[in-house]
Amino acid sequence: MVKLSRNVYFYKDINLEDKLENRVIIIFAHLAIILNCLKNNKMNKSISQELYDNVFLNIENNLREMGHGDVTVNKKMKDLNQVFHDILLKFVDEKYSKKIKINEIMKFLFVTKKNDEISVKLNDYFIKYYNFCFDIIHKNMIKDLDKFKY
Numbered sequence: 229m230v231k232l233s234r235n236v237y238f239y240k241d242i243n244l245e246d247k248l249e250n251r252v253i254i255i256f257a258h259l260a261i262i263l264n265c266l267k268n269n270k271m272n273k274s275i276s277q278e279l280y281d282n283v284f285l286n287i288e289n290n291l292r293e294m295g296h297g298d299v300t301v302n303k304k305m306k307d308l309n310q311v312f313h314d315i316l317l318k319f320v321d322e323k324y325s326k327k328i329k330i331n332e333i334m335k336f337l338f339v340t341k342k343n344d345e346i347s348v349k350l351n352d353y354f355i356k357y358y359n360f361c362f363d364i365i366h367k368n369m370i371k372d373l374d375k376f377k378y
Contacts, residue, residue: 229258245338253336260316265361
């Protein structure tokens with residue numbers, strides 16, 4: 229997911245600011261889609277929890293490596309956890325099959341200028357990613373994620 233979040237498409241074509249916060253939101257969007265794909269299979273619950281734990285542990289470790297202290301890290305992690313859960317609950321619309329609510333991540337992203345073209349490009353990307361995730365075999369999903377090309 230980190231590799232996907234560093235795709236130059238986001239920063240050159242869409243003009244997102246290349247900031248830690250944007251990379252984290254892009255990771256959260258990818259993770260929300262993966263968790264949504266995995267949620268209907270009970271065998272995948274442990275994989276889902278491992279993914280979630282791994283992402284947040286890595287974010288926490290990176291914040292510490294950047295020199296943030298315990299109080300700052302704890303506050304940022306609490307804030308990021310709330311943002312992720314907001315994205316997780318609202319980003320993929322269950323009522324309408326495979327519909328992405330791109331505005332649910334747009335409100336967290338730092339862009340040079342907000343416009344409909346950015347929303348359309350992000351929406352197109354994440355719909356293709358969503359379809360890709362549903363099309364691959366779930367037990368191989370994590371291993372096969374780097375096969376997604378956009």
